[in-house]
Amino acid sequence: MTKQTYISALKNPVFRTISKASSNLKLECYVIGGYVRDFILDRGEAKDIDIVAVGSGIDLAEEVSRLLPGKPKVSIFKTYGTAMLKSGGIELEFVGARKESYSEESRNPAVENGTLEDDQNRRDFTINALALSLNEENFGTMLDPFNGIEDLQKKIIRTPLDPNITFSDDPLRMLRAIRFATQLNFNIEKKSLEAIERNAQRIKIITNERVVDELNKILLSEVPSMGFSLLHKTGLLPFILPELVALQGIDEKEGQTHKDNFWHTLEVVDNISRTTDDLWLRWAALLHDIGKAPTKRFDKKLGWTFHAHEFVGSKMVFKLFKRLKLPLNDKMKFVQKMVLMSSRPIVLASEVTDSAVRRLIFDAGEHVEALMTLCEADITTKNPKKFNKYHANFQLVRDKIVEVEERDHVRNFQPPVSGEEIMETFNLKPSREIGIIKDAIKEAILEGEIPNEYEAAHKFMLQKGAAIGLKAEKK
Structure with a gap:
């Protein structure tokens, strides 16, 4: 120039x-x-x-x-x-x-x-x-x-002076090197990369707030897996996200193996990054399988299983967010919900029933679209037939969500009959019977037994009340 x-x-x-x-x-x-x-x-x-x-x-x-x-x-x-x-x-x-x-x-x-x-x-x-x-x-x-x-x-990240001194003096620079390499699609020069590996344990003196700031920038880059691969290669990742490291590796018993959930996770993060810039949805993609390491078991009949990994993973999200000083607010709760529900649409895709879709919409609420985006990103098969089949099934789920929501209005569901009306109808004080009737109305709507309308819900309320021995007040 x-x-x-x-x-x-x-x-x-x-x-x-x-x-x-x-x-x-x-x-x-x-x-x-x-x-x-x-x-x-x-x-x-x-x-x-x-x-x-x-x-x-x-x-x-x-x-x-x-x-x-x-x-x-x-x-x-x-x-x-x-x-x-x-x-x-x-x-x-x-x-x-x-x-x-x-x-x-x-x-x-x-x-x-x-x-x-x-x-x-x-x-x-x-x-x-x-x-x-x-x-x-x-x-x-x-x-x-x-x-x-x-x-x-030349697209190179290199320190001006001795990289060992540069990184030992300020270990945050190791994360910055990886972040810049990821954002710019650059390579870290060999001596600088080796110096990061030698000084990896020094990252422990960096505050979690600073670490998270760099992690967020890596997650928001075009190809986040590049950064997380470098964090793994240099030995930094165990000090930051040991829950991810625990997913690496393939075990074999009696000739049966499972996929490497660490590298699968990085694929999912890259997939979702092509469709959304939402930082917290990208965090959900990064953490969606963390419950698989502690729940991994081998069953002679079933092979490798990860029972309740979504539930376990959602509980792990809170501990991880607390440790890293990530926000313990609605952002954390969103990530928890995405991890907890991450398999629901996958199971649903094999049999798309109205009642199952109603429950999905009810449980996911305003985040049902984000959940579908996460589940589609979770398809990492290299088999073109399977890939197309899974995506076609998810499209059926999406179509059914639109159809059911237009008809039944269960997103952000509010019961057509309030607790106050139940109390007044049966002359009740606050009691467990009110909850029983409210839950029965909700279940009847979600199962499609009655429409999500006041008249139908009111009639059902009277029937349910009579069934448990309550008598309606005459008006």
Whole structure:
């Protein structure tokens, strides 16, 4: 690329404002890292821009704010020597150039002021050490001390300095290497990959919040299996998701084997990633079979079995989410429900009855479409006939869901007869009989014995009440 090409990366007027501010303060400044990398890769215009100043990043941020229209608020983080402001939909982060030294127990470095070279040396990868000058005398000049542009062209992830030191100092960089390789479809250079394997146990000093942030980015990539394969290959996965590692391998007894559920899971995650960007549905795909390891048994008549693995897996989801500091809210409950119900449509596909579909809609509620998407992704057979047959069966289930829902309205089901009406009709105080009648009405609707309508449900209520010895009040 020519210098002019790099200047085109700085066409946003905010860069000239930063240049003017740095000139006013008589300090050097550069745009560095992801913005430069993504411009060269033509990944679209970044909304987060990192500016490094050889001097005070906080002073530079405040001067930039003074020069910008509206004087946007500067958020200052004195502990880290950084400042942030937003302008025109772009978030600018300013930091002073620094050099770092690390201790064995923490990824938080001791920091002191440094040169641009010091700052580029501390960067995680050569492709993130690229810097564009914002100084008036050489505006747009590229500073590439580690041949990062060549690595971008060769699609390589490589550390600027000794990878053993880079990864031992800050073990989060190991996950970042795998995340970038997955997002960009790059290869991790051999020495860097070997260094991750050597330092894998160091990941234990990283907080779960940081780990999950990287996992989410891997899961949201185009081909997540690439990242999880690398996590497995480098030995990081047992420290993060041992439940997945437990799925690996094929056991054989009396000539009978089962599929490798680890690699099957990665196929399912890739399949679902082609159809949805929903992070939590992708988590459900990743965890849908985790109950198979603890429930695996061999039966001489049945062969390998995984009885109740969906139920066990759904219980494991809570423990896993709690351990990793994932949200223990409706997101977790959604993943639990998807894991618990992950086999229901598969069983249903062999015999698509109205009552079974009604129960599926009732139990899945608003998530029935997500459940169907997960189950279709679970088809990983390489046999074209079987593949087409399974998908055709699932289409029958989908068609039946539409038909039954239009007729019976059982999604987000509310009983046509309320508990209050049952109490009033039979002159009851709160009691188990009310629950018996309500459950009987629900079951009658789901089984198709009565339509999901008030008149039919009211009549059924009177019959059920009489059957258990209750007498309706006369009106």
